[in-house]
Amino acid sequence: MPRRVLVLASTSPYRRALLERLGIPFHTAAPAVDEGARPGEPPQVLVLRLAEAKARAVAGQYPDALIIGSDQVACLDGEILGKPGTRARAIAQLERASGRTLLFQTGLCLLNTKTDVAQTLVEPVGVHMRRLTRAQIDGYLDREQPFDCAGSFKSESLGIALFERIECDDPNALIGLPLIRLTRLLEAAGITPLGA
Structure with a gap:
């Protein structure tokens, strides 16, 4: 039986690298x-809405496929932070988050275009930030320039040094794609990363 086509509805290099794992x-x-x-x-x-919307946005190109959609936001005190886009905004985000806890919400959708059934879930991640000095923030931003990342850091590299601890069931969710939960959804749909 031929393998189902799998599609990642994303141009994010971070999500692509995660799925390649x-x-x-x-x-x-x-x-x-x-x-x-x-x-x-x-x-x-x-x-949840955006993860499914992303999967459905490309569904017309793949009539018999499994499409993965994902979206993520970082929140502080219930307010969505968004991607900083600029150094000044990244400094402001990291100064505000210093010594506090960010809550990341990562939405995941697996859409079966043959049946039009979408399975969705949200994977939360709590990130407890260290108390950061302005010099530490500047040094970090000089090295990584995470201006396209929610929360103004890359946890998969030097950004991890900004943390006291992480609370989650899947650390990949913090990067943008909860692989543990996705693996379960894929296996239920007949795609098994581990083989038999």
Whole structure:
């Protein structure tokens, strides 16, 4: 029986690198989705909606496939931080987060385009930040320039040095794709990363 086509509905190099860890062949497709939050939309609802919207945005190109959509937000005191985009915003985010806890919500969708069934979930990650000096923040930003990353850090590299601890069931969720939960969804759909 031929293997189902697997598609990652994302142009994120971080998500692509995570999915490559499973050793399963996949395609990538760029979803055209407005990622703005709706008025009063809670973070968990936002990431679920966007993860599914991204998967559905490319579904027409793949009539018999499994499509992975994912979205993530970082929150501090219930407020979505977003990607900083600039050094000044990254400094402000890291200064505000210093000594506090960020909550990352990562939405995941696995859409079966043959049956039009979408399975969705949210994987939370609590990140307890160290107390950071401005010199530490500047030094970190000089080295990694994480301006396209929610929370203004890359946990998969030097950003880990900014943390006191992480609370989660899947550390990959912090990078943008909860592989443990995704593996279970894929296995239920007939794709087994470990073989038999």
